Amino acid sequence: MTASYAPPGTPVVPVADRGPQPFAGTGPLFRLALRQDRVMIPAWVLVLGMVVVGGVGSLESLYDTPAKRSDIFDSLLTNGSLRALTGPAFDDSLGGLVAWRFGMFTATMAGLMSLLIVVRHTREEEETGRQEMLSSMAVGRRASLTAALLTALVANTSLALLVVVATAGPTGSASGALALGLTVGTVGMLFAGAAGITAQLTESARLARGLAGAVLGLAFALRAAGDSAEAAGNSVLTWVSPLGWASQVRPFAGERWWLLLLLAAAVVVQGLVAYVLAGRRDVGMSFLATRPGPAVGRLTTATGLAWRLQRGTFLAWTLAFLALGIVFGGMADGASDLIGENEDTRQIIERLGGQTGMTDAFLAAMVGMLGMVAAVYVVSAVLRLHGEETSQRAEPILANAVSRTGWAFGHLLIAFGGAAVVLAVGGLGLAIGHGESFGSVLGGALVLIPAVWLLGAIAVLVYGLLPRFATAAWALAGLCLAIGWIGPALDLPDAVLDLSPYAHLPKMPGSAMSWPPVLVLTALAAVMVGAGLAGLRRRDIETT
Incomplete structure (x- = not known):
């Protein structure tokens, strides 16, 4: 029991009379x-x-x-x-x-x-x-x-x-x-x-x-x-x-x-x-109680735990991309009718899609939009590592026979592999909605994967080396989204548009496949992921 001192003459206010604050x-x-x-x-x-x-x-x-x-x-x-x-x-x-x-x-x-x-x-x-x-x-x-x-x-x-x-x-x-x-x-x-x-x-x-x-x-x-x-x-x-x-x-x-x-x-x-x-x-409680797990744990690997934590988000993104792809694909044939005789709008769509044919340009533009939005998924999935670390849920896992690289690998597998699946499903939905060009539309979606991976790799690099600034990866993803969204409409110079990795990849359907930029972006992503994991192995684990 503790007591507090009050100077003589200080009026005493009963606790019950003070009222809630x-x-x-x-x-x-x-x-x-x-x-x-x-x-x-x-x-x-x-x-x-x-x-x-x-x-x-x-x-x-x-x-x-x-x-x-x-x-x-x-x-x-x-x-x-x-x-x-x-x-x-x-x-x-x-x-x-x-x-x-x-x-x-x-x-x-x-x-x-x-x-x-x-x-x-x-x-x-x-x-x-x-x-x-x-x-x-x-x-x-x-x-x-x-x-x-x-x-x-x-x-x-x-x-x-x-x-x-x-x-x-x-x-x-x-x-x-x-x-x-x-x-x-x-x-x-x-x-x-x-x-x-x-x-x-x-x-x-x-x-x-x-x-x-x-x-x-x-x-x-x-x-x-x-x-x-x-x-x-x-x-x-x-x-x-x-x-x-x-x-x-x-x-x-x-x-x-x-x-x-x-x-x-x-x-x-x-x-x-x-x-x-x-x-x-x-404080700390809720009205929806957390469901108790089984008496005997079924998760035996760090990758299994990562899948358990991120599967709901992955499935939601996959279904959303399928629906968006179908909607966009259904609009492709009517793109010319919608634009009509407005040559300026036609030029913007062509700059977005990199094509001269309106249908191909519209499809390529929609594929590009799905690719840019997929960057949001990969960055959020990568930064789940940062959330697990700062919330102190990673420390008990790493206290067992689990290396930092092994723990991170599960989340990165969901992030990078999930981004590829999400984009592929979006391209498939686009082809279903359009009803034609299944191979070229799906290929156009898959060719954007290296750009998405590069943005995810930058998030890994920042998280591994400078964890306190990990959320800055959102700024880069937002910058690429803004450049791709409003850059062609404002007819920004190529020097600005080239800041986005998406600008260096072939715009399909309609363009010929070009492998060098695909391989270069993939290699850069691999190097950045490796550097980020090396930084994670050497630094202290955050607790706040």
Whole structure:
């Protein structure tokens, strides 16, 4: 038993009368979260803002006459596959096309950014044990959740302001720009609230991110299904999805401000649910109990454990690539009709695909897009090593007769082998959707594997040599995605485009196979993986 000293005359306040302090310590935790995300949040905001800024200028130059804008708008009314991918268009003005082309993409990415931020500062802090240490001080039950939501609010507000500034001037509509910015920011906060709930339900940050990501994916799928069926977005499926509500705000096309109030109400409700759940559990605990394993362990190798940990993510990526491939493949034959007589758009598609024939160029461009997205998978799978290490789950494994190289090999096998399988399945889906050119389309997907492997190898190199900067591998993957996404549209010089490893590989179908760049990129990837594993063998294992 311990006692504390109080100077004479100090009034004594009974403990029962002091009342709970659920938000104590929110300010310091909020400042700590901002400091931890001082690189990640600006990177997200600037990359997404750059996409919007570059996209506005590109659309302004591509569709510089009312006739061109009317042509693309009429094509969207009849192309359900494209509406499923990007959402419906409600006006043929420049602002209407900006909202159609970038509104759904930016809002979805804002949702992804927000759920990552919230899980990082709630469940991940508990999983690593840091939150328990902080909770032993003057920190309330709901302080960490509040700090995480405030951090997400800062990120979404910054992105919303950037969207407003980027679109208000070129479109000439301040109200439309404000509606678009508020839509993007509110959707981001909506999925921040969803992540706040999943962080209370599970004991694992990985599972919390997975559940929140599944909610985001389901919302996108429902919206896509509804928009593909109804050009005006009047399908029931559209209205079931919060992303469908976002598209129906209709920036630059007679804004429906009441839908923003509906989105804001959903944000408030989710926040209240998350707060109630946070106040009813202990630190480190969850409402969904972890399923106990078998009495006798069945995992006998480090590779088997790696597969057990990453199989869910791998299967989800594989199914997603198959679905995306089928959707993109179904759009290939209608690419010429969609573009119509717009020569500028035709040139962009040809630069993306590296071909002069529109169908081959479109297929090659879609194959390239799948390849760039596959880099996200390989980097996330490689950085699972960093997560296992910092959460102190790797140390008990390495304390047994398991070498560091053997432990890492299992995860790298899933990362690099899984990336090849994911790309192959995406190419197969593209060929199925197109119904022709199975061999050339599948070959076009497989030829991008060395570029994906190189980005994964860079992640291995950074993790092995500089583990504290391992997450910087995301910046390189994001840079390649940004170059491939907006580089051809902005007609960037070759010196910039060549920064991406994808630019050095043959663009198939349509181009002849060229083996030297494939072999060079594969060799570079092998060297970097070897250097990263050598660094891992020699350095200390992180514990924080």
